[in-house]
Amino acid sequence: MDNLVYRGLKLTNQYSTHLFIVARLGEAGVKIDDNNPAFIQWLHYVSKYRALKGDELAFSEVKLLEVLEKNMSEAKLFVSLTKVPGLENLAQSMIFKRSWSSHRHKLLNEAWLKSKESPANLFEILKLEQRVEIYDVNSLEWMRYTRMYMKETECLFPGTNVLSSKTTEQSVAVLFQKHQEVDDLKAFAEKLQNQLFDKWINQYKFKPTKLEVMIDAPMIRSGPRFTTLEAYTIRFAELHEKTVMECYNWRPNGNWTVT
Structure with missing residues (x-):
């Protein structure tokens, strides 16, 4: 997307869905893995739009997924967002609010594994430092992911070291x-x-x-x-x-x- 157009749309406070359409971010444009600048710029706009409105419901995660669901799987979107500088908070918010489903956790773990995310990095992404309790679903899923990662890579991952560094x-x-x-x-x-x-x-x-x-x-x-x-x-x-x-x-x- 042309930077001048982007700045102009920001100044007019355009709704994020409208900006998505104007920028022609369709099936070919929604690619975070290819470092697509237009799409990443749109995601930054969404994040800033939500902050400007002071209300996440101004453009909720549900609405964001409705816009993107035809072009990218939910799990892939969550994983990809964590790799874009400046969008980590948006990614974490979406993961925490929509990770109650065991099916979603399975898809997320498979997406993390495909992206070769180490358990140590995932521990930080999920902010598990103060949340390593048995009843924390994300802590349990981190354990499951660590097991998957070790099996897939045939590496001995020092998961105990990661945990003991926090307690x-x-x-x-x-x-x-x-x-x-x-x-x-x-x-x-x-x-x-x-x-x-x-x-x-x-x-x-x-x-x-x-x-x-x-x-x-x-x-x-x-x-x-x-x-x-x-x-x-x-x-x-x-x-x-x-x-x-x-x-x-x-x-x-x-x-x-x-x-």
């Missing part, structure tokens, strides 16, 4: 324990948790009693902190060729401590 390794171990409650993530979460356990056992020489204090594990047999300690004790016994019972001190009331 403690002990909290990550408890998080993996929670993830094991999700059927399709159970095996993957257990594998990552065991890698972390092996590091503590072989490198740091942590005994179960050390972990018990570090995660403030309860004496009663319930909750993710207890089951994390229980899993670690079992792993510790396996690697030291002990029976699990040698690592337990059972109490008359059914509670226990580790030795």
Whole structure:
């Protein structure tokens, strides 16, 4: 789109759909991957138009998708937007508001994988630093994407390092324990948790009693902190060729401590 025309339309405060039509952004024009300047300029206009109106409903994500849906899949649009400087916030807003569907998550993960997005970059895109809880759907999907990425690239991705850079390794171990409650993530979460356990056992020489204090594990047999300690004790016994019972001190009331 000619810059002079673009500036003129901005000054007249044209509605975004009208600008889309005037700019002739049809099937051949809607291509972010080809760094299409006219389309990218239109997307910037949409973002600025929404900010100017002070109301996202002035040109909502739904309306944006209605304009574009015949030319680009929703998942591809979301992924592509994150790669355009200055449109990251628009992309994140659209992803968060429309990612409640498991079907959408599957399509998004496939699109991320096709674009070769690393799990580390996706962690930042989804702003998961403060949102690594079991009930956060985007955190769970990040775990699923990490598993897909590792399988596709045949690379060992240090997902544990990404998580522990935002919290403690002990909290990550408890998080993996929670993830094991999700059927399709159970095996993957257990594998990552065991890698972390092996590091503590072989490198740091942590005994179960050390972990018990570090995660403030309860004496009663319930909750993710207890089951994390229980899993670690079992792993510790396996690697030291002990029976699990040698690592337990059972109490008359059914509670226990580790030795």
